Amino acid sequence: MSMSEPDTLSTAEAAYTQRLITSERSGLKRLLPTQAPYHWNLRSLGLGGIRVLDIGCGIGRNLAVCGAGSVGVDHNPSSVAAARARGLVAFTADELIGRGGVGRFDALLCAHVLEHLTETDGTALLASYLPMVRPGGLVVLITPQEAGFASDPTHIRFVDADALRAIASRAGLEELHNYSFPLPRRTGRVFRYNEFVYAGTVPGVG
Incomplete structure (x- = not known):
């Protein structure tokens, strides 16, 4: 992420990367x-x-x-290094400059990011990367519901289904789906892993 972010002092540090790694290996995640x-x-x-x-x-x-040819981008160099250590292709925002091109990708995924940003920065973030997706390409936006939002102090804005639709509309996307996953919407108040999922397409024909 290349713009100013209110949570930069936490999500951009090595300690945040370690938190992601620890969370991935904790509790039932070790067994199931x-x-x-x-x-x-x-x-x-x-x-x-x-x-x-x-x-x-x-x-x-x-x-x-x-799919093959996919690329990750993150503002945390430690997280990028961890992704690379797993054999994935990932860059910081600065590293990605010059490596991508207009319409290079078939899809854009933005999962559990927008809740870390102000409305203005979230909109700007999406707009900055959309040109790298081909016309007709897929855009998937995912954010946590209430219990998940409350579980992370670096979250600053609750982004529900309507907010995702608004962000996508400002970006000119054409909606395909907007749903709760993996459980019904009401579950999100107690189940921390319930998500809002939006899928849309970039205007034009690829």
């Missing part, structure tokens, strides 16, 4: 494939077989299930 439903959801949207630009890729949890 808890990410499997979320990876299934990404594949069901089509991200498993196409070139995806994963904005805010972190340590590569979602990037790992995207």
